[in-house]
Amino acid sequence: MCYDIAFSANIESIFKYLPQLKAGGNLDIHFDPTWHKIGMSYPQWPVITHRNGLQLEQFTWGPIPKLLDTLEKVKRQRQLYLNARSEKVLENGTMWNAIRHQRCLIPATGFFEYRQVPGWKNKVAYHIKSREQEIFFIAGLWALSNSWDVDKPERIPTFTLLTRSANPLMAQIHNGGDNAGRMPMMLTNELAEEWVKPSLTDTDIREILRYKLPAGQLDCWPVNSVRKVKPDDATVIAPVIHEGLPALQL
Template identity: 45%
Template sequence: MCYDLALSDIKLVYTRFPELKDGPFAPFQPTFHKIAQSYPKWPVVLNPGEKKLQTFEWGVIPNYMRTPEEITKGRKYMVNARSEKVTDPKAYWHKIRHQRCLVPATGFFEHREVPGFKNKIPYFIHTKDQPLLLIAGLYTYSHIPNPETGELPGTFTVLTRAANEVMSKIHNGGDNAGRMPLMLNEAMQEKWLSPGLNDADIASVLQYEEPPSNLEYWTVNPVRRPQADDFHIIEPRAYDNLPDLDGKGARSQGSLF
């Protein structure tokens, strides 16, 4: 799935969308790793008539979660949504399919199971030719007011799809193996944000697959541990005797690339 994101430069969003209007937007501090289940505040691009950049909480709180206990138990499952569910009339995500957003990132992390290694190997993945990647998302406003302001906070989810050839080899284990974030190219980004899309238009965007040749990736130190939130998180780390993604031999320290 997609639980770990980086966004090291918010200016990249304005470069990609120079027409952006700010909504209620607090200054965003660069981050090299945030985990979804901490429900961080994150910038998202919306288009309710004109493009806006707003800060929403990662992790939708659907209106059927009525109590704090229900939210604590269920919200962790709402940070990602399978793209296939968006077109399923029985799914919650179908109900909010017209509330579309783009989730900016400078990269994401995924974990690979490798025989002989006790722990999964973390990878940092980003797009080769563009410093910013944009992931399809859906948003809604929580029905539970902020206790301090009385406002209904915006929340969002990241859409995932079946992994491409590269990502299927990296994200190869666990209950959600073989998934990747639904990264979009520029044409699909604009289409996803277009108001008034019908279900066929939405389905066509959901079919987009980021080509494996567009991705660059490398192994890093474990990310889900307390550490300074700086560029060291995404620095390459070589692992002794780590087979390459095709299983052809192993890499040793100093020969990661």
């Protein structure tokens, strides 16, 4: 699944790709560029919603469903809700189906995934980005969650990032673990605009979720592990050469 993302651009860059945000967006939002954030730190992140017109907001990554009704459960299980399978959005009885009308977009400049290489002890980290534009949009869902913070007892806006079956390139990279063969639900700019429209029917949602970004629209290269503490700068995505690493089939 996708737990590592980046937004290394200026926040104002989002308006270049969704210019209609200028009318309803919040230009006062403060978000420092970051080369890597891990979902398990439950960071604040810019998201686009249509709660009160199309607007840019700042939500916390990681919903806290009602079934996590103790602080211990929150600590142990919240990470399970950082991602949601797109196939579950229209599946009756699921949490994601219940909030399918609370749609949002997660802007990013890149994400990271690990490749399992036969015979190698350690997996190889990759940085993946759009080949065609600096910022791309990932489909998401948002929800108001109990904060479990005694100093801030009010409910907080949170989001989950949708994933789907991987395209041929991502299937080669995300090829190990229980959730192998997945990738973020990346959308074209046109589909991103559609995704947050309040008037979408379930049929409309289904059509958007069928979209799979072609492998040829992605760039990727090996990097050092992003799960180790390091400065939050461009060195995070510096290419790394691994002797003997089998080439990806592009």
